[in-house]
Amino acid sequence: MEWWISMPKVELHAHLNGSIRDSTLLELAKALGEKGVILFSDVEHVIRKNDRSLNEVFKLFDLIHIITTDHTTVTRITKEVVEDFASENVIYLELRTTPKRNESIGMSKRSYMEAVVKGLRAVDAVDVNFAPHYLGEGNDICNGTTKKKIFVRLLLSIDRRETTADAMETVKLALEMRDQGVVGIDLSGNPTVGDWMTFLPALKFAREQGLSITLHCGEVPNPKEIQAMLEFLPERVGHACFFKEDHWENAKSSKIPVEICLTSNIRTGSISSLDVHHFGDLYHAKHPLILCTDDSGIFSTSLSGEYILAASSFGLGKKEMLELGRNAIEFIFADDEIKRELREAFDSAAGTLE
Numbered sequence: 001m002e003w004w005i006s007m008p009k010v011e012l013h014a015h016l017n018g019s020i021r022d023s024t025l026l027e028l029a030k031a032l033g034e035k036g037v038i039l040f041s042d043v044e045h046v047i048r049k050n051d052r053s054l055n056e057v058f059k060l061f062d063l064i065h066i067i068t069t070d071h072t073t074v075t076r077i078t079k080e081v082v083e084d085f086a087s088e089n090v091i092y093l094e095l096r097t098t099p100k101r102n103e104s105i106g107m108s109k110r111s112y113m114e115a116v117v118k119g120l121r122a123v124d125a126v127d128v129n130f131a132p133h134y135l136g137e138g139n140d141i142c143n144g145t146t147k148k149k150i151f152v153r154l155l156l157s158i159d160r161r162e163t164t165a166d167a168m169e170t171v172k173l174a175l176e177m178r179d180q181g182v183v184g185i186d187l188s189g190n191p192t193v194g195d196w197m198t199f200l201p202a203l204k205f206a207r208e209q210g211l212s213i214t215l216h217c218g219e220v221p222n223p224k225e226i227q228a229m230l231e232f233l234p235e236r237v238g239h240a241c242f243f244k245e246d247h248w249e250n251a252k253s254s255k256i257p258v259e260i261c262l263t264s265n266i267r268t269g270s271i272s273s274l275d276v277h278h279f280g281d282l283y284h285a286k287h288p289l290i291l292c293t294d295d296s297g298i299f300s301t302s303l304s305g306e307y308i309l310a311a312s313s314f315g316l317g318k319k320e321m322l323e324l325g326r327n328a329i330e331f332i333f334a335d336d337e338i339k340r341e342l343r344e345a346f347d348s349a350a351g352t353l354e
């Protein structure tokens with residue numbers, strides 16, 4: 001097996017509905033087509049298309065949400081997404097998703113999240129540790145079985161279309177679900193929509209209550225918002241494609257870790273080519289950064305793919321990539337005990353990969 005697949009990896013920026021297998025999405029769309037809910041022939045080419053602008057990506061998400069937002073499907077895609085990450089040796093996954101309401105089918109934000117947790121419990125191809133004190137059958141990370149193991153923690157996303165009250169509801173739900181693996185809050189959704197001040201009260205409340213926060217930041221040129229977000233001192237930011245020099249100075253002096261999604265940034269046209277991607281500068285400046293997929297389904301990528309892409313584009317070897325992967329442990333939102341276990345897993349893998 002190639003080293004970038006067999007090396008252990010930590011994934012910190014993966015959206016549930018962006019990480020669905022193409023085959024599952026097409027199967028679900030076909031079934032809805034047969035029921036007459038959508039016109040499959042219209043939808044098929046949209047799903048199969050590869051390069052999309054950021055705006056087209058959000059149009060696709062609206063379509064995906066029509067296809068996936070019912071409890072059974074949410075459970076299924078959660079299970080599959082975790083299995084897919086585990087199959088490429090992701091040993092710690094922070095999976096983020098936006099709790100959704102759909103009154104017509106009796107779905108509340110809470111029942112949506114319960115369906116997600118049900119999906120975590122349903123995984124049987126690998127051992128999943130998803131809650132601080134949850135050890136399901138055979139789920140002990142050190143139990144000597146040969147089954148693969150993965151830690152999964154959840155981030156609840158606030159969509160930028162939401163109101164302050166919606167955002168607050170999501171934060172309260174996250175707090176209630178801390179014993180089921182929820183460790184933080186993400187702000188995402190179309191960056192051309194919504195205003196930072198709308199979400200700030202809920203994010204402040206989340207912080208006061210001890211949740212960690214990651215923000216999609218600088219996906220479009222909006223210097224004032226980027227500055228305000230950096231002043232908030234989030235535990236991590238995602239993307240950072242349109243940071244200006246003063247933003248970088250600020251982010252670097254505050255050592256805010258950046259979740260880097262190479263393929264996503266290139267496919268959406270946020271960055272014109274890899275040779276000008278900020279990964280290079282951040283890596284050489286030793287700024288905290290984490291390679292991530294963003295939406296492995298939408299962008300037809302994988303975390304292993306992102307590692308080999310970074311290695312080949314920026315001239316890094318296996319040793320450097322292992323070190324980069326291991327450093328990601330420092331920026332996870334789970335506790336120190338898990339960090340310790342992950343470091344051990346990396347260290348024992350390092351010996352076999354050399």
Ligand code: 5GP
Nearest residue numbers: 015016017018061097098157188189190216
């Ligand atoms: P979900 O939260 O429904 O599981 O995952 C899909 C959602 O994640 C999208 O509707 C969008 O709100 C958010 N998302 C996925 N990819 C991106 C991205 O690249 N940028 C931003 N800002 N949001 C994203």
